[in-house]
Amino acid sequence: MTPRPGPARVALVTGASRGIGQDLARGLAAQGIAVGLLARSERSLGAVVEEIEASGGRAAAAPADVTDLAAVTLAVGRLSAALGPIDLLVNNAGMIDAEVMLWEASPEQWRSVVETNLLGSFHVSRVVLGTMVSRGGGRVVDIVSGAGARDWEVATAYSASKAALIRTVGSVHAAGFRLGLRSFAVAPGTVETAMSRSMWLHASRTAFTPVERTIDLVSAIARGELDDWSGRYLRVTHDTPESLRAHGAPGARDRTFGVIPWSPDDPNLGETLVPDER
Template identity: 45%
Template sequence: MTQQRVALVTGASRGIGDLAARALRDAGWAVVGLSRSGTVADGARGMPCDVTDADQVASVVAAVVEQHGRIDLLVNNAGLIETEVPLWESDVDEWWQVMVTNVRGPYLLTRAVVPHMIAAGGGRVVNLNSGAGTRERADLTAYCASKSALARITGGVAQAGAEHGVHAFDLAPGVVETDMTHAMRMHEGRTEWTAPEDVTALLLAFAEGELDGFSGRMVRAGADDLDTLREWSRRGLGEGARMLRLRPWGEDDPLAAPR
């Protein structure tokens, strides 16, 4: 069994998943990429998997551990976005499939992988999140809801995993030029895009343990400076910093008191 560090990347056939797989491969990681087709970047092992199917996820994770003996990094990237319309105009099946893919998928992968990380003494989970998860939009209710839910998964895994050396992070990639972003009405006519290397630089920093102080928290490519993040990681962040929180109306708001 190899001692090379092993990364498991979902949605690895295109877009940000492909970028992540290539960056990790070039950094010396053994990369296993999951996609429905099983197609991934050269130099990475591709495996077909529907990340919303519990049996398929369990089988794939078991196969990776059997072959490599470990999984050090999980990158939950597979995701969908719905047609941009108000909720009452949405297609029921499309709306729900976004929730299933963006929430059930990371849940199943994390549930299957983290026990192996704990047994090995630790590991890291990076969830591809979005600024959309921190606010509402009139025309993307499923996507926004799914990314808010994903942040709660990240936070819960970070809290429960801390004593086992397991860290979890939300990585918002900004607006990278991909098939998905080109298909979105909100990006029609866009000429400025987040540089792919900004996304992969943050991913590699997470993978190398440079930003463990951000476990349970969100960073954003294209806005965050990596050196500044490193400094804050060393310094430590306050309660609720870079996390989803209810904003009280003022000090006299009864919900402002810790509960």
């Protein structure tokens, strides 16, 4: 029988010292989930922990750079010792490159963005998911972007890394569903953060996606309400826990990352390599 993880009790949120990560940590703590915070700034993390604890929640922080596997391993160990085994991982740490064409991009910045967004997510998942499997499962959310699901002429490192994360979510689902893992790609829309405000694309924007929509969706994932959508790309600008539940279980190709076929017999339609046992 396929293991079915229960509601999350302990979460780990990366990039939790500011922006969406900080808001997610607060929101999950308000749901009664103990939250481990991981980011580079120890001082900023400490302030978030104090705020959560002052509101009656449980939290602990461990500073680390997600691009450093050894540092991530130590940080995850510290957080697990303080709060208990992690059963919800939110890979949120990320950055964006300059909004220029690929042939104008800085090679150093391009590498840094991919290392943070993609390699960083891999490092944390590599450390956490094996323990989840040994305990009968858990859930992992990768914070992605619409930029990873469509073509965009600039910020190519950001787009490529987010596309790769969507594919990684599908791979974790294919490999881990029978072992109790549930994996989700969540695109938060354009939330007002320091990063979004730094982009010329949003220089004149006056309406932003409320971060509460991301908190609601990730909280529903944490409770196990959206497990039918494991392996899928979810957009908080269009999806809510209610709309996803009302839709029912998705089809085999719904909201997955792949090549669009030109006809029903196009070999690019793809095949399900691992049976989908939702």
